Amino acid sequence: MTFTKRAFIGLAGAAAMTGLMVTPAAAFEPTKPIDFIIMAGKGGGADKMARLMQAIVEKEDLSSRPLVPTNKSGGSGAEALIAAKGAADPDHTIMVTLNSFFTTPLRQPGLEIDNMAFAPVGRMAEDTFLLWVHKDSGITTFEGFLETAKADGNAWVMGGTGKNSEDNIITDFLNGNYGLDMKYIPYKGGGAVAKQVAGKQLNSSVNNPSEALGFYESGDMVPLVAFTDERLPMFPDVPTLKEKGGDFSYFMQRAVVGAPGMSDEALAYYTDLFTKVYNSADWQEYKTKKSLMGDFMSGQELKDYWEVQIARHDDILRASGAIK
């Protein structure tokens, strides 16, 4: 085992250097295994990312106690939020979140979740969304998509991952602003949606690049438009919706938060830990390969970002009638 550790010294050293610049080594050290709650089921995008973070921590020996991942996918993340809120030991409870971190408390006020009570450990990335169709549809441009989808009306089927999920919000936007009447059918997970498009069961989908990449490389699926502010480096020929005149972009936050009630020392420790993870070669490579955007963000900056996101999702959900 000593040999492996030595093999990592170069990498870990580099990571530690960058880590040091953010926070000096904190007084807090975990004394027991850290409960690492994942706000989604096994095998989804959030789960893959959480397991990669855990693997990096393990591989580079960043933490003196292991991260123990627990999937809590129930009720669009409600289960995870409640578990984190009621954590017996908030200093040893952290959680990987996605946008249901904002939407679920908005939709279910009965849960009494206050986003701002969670400790802002770090935002690891923002995932992006693109509009995909099958190559056999013959559609190559966003305009072509609008034309065909409009002509097909209710017979044009868009797949997604459930009511009020990220792709549903985008679908509603397209239906509302371009005079479309696409039918929306929910599936369990973005991977399943991509497969349905590749198998020509669905007409189109709104998928993360990581979910559709395999079918993109084989040429089965074609991206038409990106819901980002700038073109994605991986898809330089795919225009953004903004270029096409739509004032809309949408991202998925991939952030780590601490349970409400976490001490400042513990927060500093975890921020330091995830800064190291973020700066590791593996994480950076993954970010590039899966076309993730967004820089590391923590503390007050992350809390401000949450404020903006909550206000935005409140508007979106009100507009779609999901909340009143």
Add this chain to the structure above:
Amino acid sequence: MRRAELITAIILGILSLALMWKAGEAPSWNPDIARFDNIGMIDGEGPGSGFWPFWLSFAMFGSCVWICINWVRGTSAPSQSEEPFLDEYGQRTLITVGGGLIGFLLVIYVLGFYGAIPLFLIYYMRFLGRHSWFATACVAGGMTVFCFFFFDIAMRIVLPKGVLEPLFIPLYDIFL
């Protein structure tokens, strides 16, 4: 047994009705939807969210009625049986073994798995099984240690420890 058959069928029938009631419930964030609005076919969409649980609960209710009819006609085996549902031995088993099991579960909440496992084994082996204290201690100790090393250390599945948590921190220091 004959009486138990009927009582059970009636209880299950009532539970089925409760499930039907529950299945028709509207989501908490949209009180405008009336109860039982979701159990039918939605035009152009197929079944609503309550369709499947509601009609299956209905089928459960139907089969409970059927069980009662069989009871009246005396066609099912338990409805003819003169044996008691649980004889004296059965009742004792249920209290000692079943009660022990519930006690085990409750103790887990307080003392965690590693406090509850040895207590349960001592109770079961020594007082129900009449094994020697030596055998009891070996199995109780061995099982607890095995579970700790298998789950907490090897598999990284951290079992709840309840109030005994502080005792484990030195163990984490050594093994993790």
Add this chain to the structure above:
Amino acid sequence: MDVLLSLYGGILIALEPINLGLAIVGVIVGLFVGAMPGLGSVNGVAILLPFTFIIQSFTGGATSPMIFLASIYYGAMYGGAISSITLGIPGASTAVATTFDGRPMALAGKAHVALVAAAIASFIGGTFSNVMFTAFAPALASVALSFGDPEVFALMLLAFATFVGLGGDDIPKTIFSICVGLVLATVGFDIISGEPRLIFFDITGFSHGIRFLVLAIGVYGIGEMLWTINTSRYGTTMTKVDVSFASIFEAIKEFRFAWRGTMIGSAMGFFVGILPAAGATPGSLMSYGVAKLTSKDPDKFGKGEINGIAAPEAANNSASTGAMLPMMTLGIPGSPTTAVLLAGMVIWGLQPGPLLFTNQPDFVWPLIGSFYIANVIAVLVNLAFIPVFLWMLRMPFTILSPMIFILSLVGTYAAYLDMFDVSLMVIVGFAAFFLRILDYPVAPAVLAIVLGPIAEPKLRQSLLFSDGDFSIFFTRPIAGPITVVALILIFLPLLKFIKDKLKKPA
């Protein structure tokens, strides 16, 4: 010919000392993890995933870590049968059908025969699907893609149909049991409407649904155990088994009666396994159903029929290789375990998808080679360990029974890391005990909770496509015939019943 050459090259790499060593360690780890009630291949693979990065830093490339994880997967598939047979608790959902006949055989003192049959059937099932995988992977991937929602629903209907005869003789109680399972399967959030359903008393623990193992361990671990204690009056119910090697050899000879089940399981398991939504559990349940349905002596099933062990065991191993196919060629996991494997491949820098075979042959072929090797290792290791597992059965009943209770509770916690599920499992166990005394069959409920969560969304997604028109299940070229066969199987007993009534003058 190209395929054979590539496979040969792949097997050579898989036989390199480091890879062979990893495969042996992986199989043994998998075997023990799988044998532990509550823990299945998914736990073994997920927990050891971070460890593979350390392997990767030694060996470079993704081949060795993947061989390690695939060996755990294989070992766990073998291991699942062990707790099903010796303890009567299905170690994982894939091994449920194995308890139906494995448990009665163990009670009759033939546990060694059951364990050997499970091991050999697993080996044959695994080898069969390895060959299919090697020869037809790309072609089968397109079959998997052509299965849309109506096709999968039709398949689930077929799975139910094969189980019509599974319940007891009491028809209303069997119907009740199926419906209970299907209703409990809907607890939690409905993915189509996004609405919560049947969240009793607003307890958040219900929001993730009633999980499969909560029902299965409750029914088999607690309910059956209480029932056994009650009926056996503290006496030992298990006939002592002979653990000598001679008896194992005898058991191997008895396998000749299990060929039919093994063949059915191998073929069905593979084809159900490659369908992304289905996976190994429906595959093994359907194989059991078909083996019983086509048997000359269906009444023997459930009472310790060797084909009733061979069919689901061949099927779950066959399906586990089958499930790798959509994972590798489409990037779509067919089961939670393959989902974790997929996460691993992505982290190692591979892109599973239609191009994996062309772009990464140096990864794919050694992996396929390692399937063959791991399968051979697994059957040998398993046979060698059988005496150890049989030894558990020789424990006095007053030691074995509290151990089973403890493993049921610990196993449920380990599977879901939630004390709510543990409490619910105990409640289910007591309910199952009372219902068992009154002759309610429990197996249909367990089956229903596996198939329900697949069948209901598929039904509704299909109807969303067709605007609520049910003809979609009959008019599509693949779905149509499957639906028709399923309906015939469901109504066959009814038709027979009516015919008998008509023949008999009143």
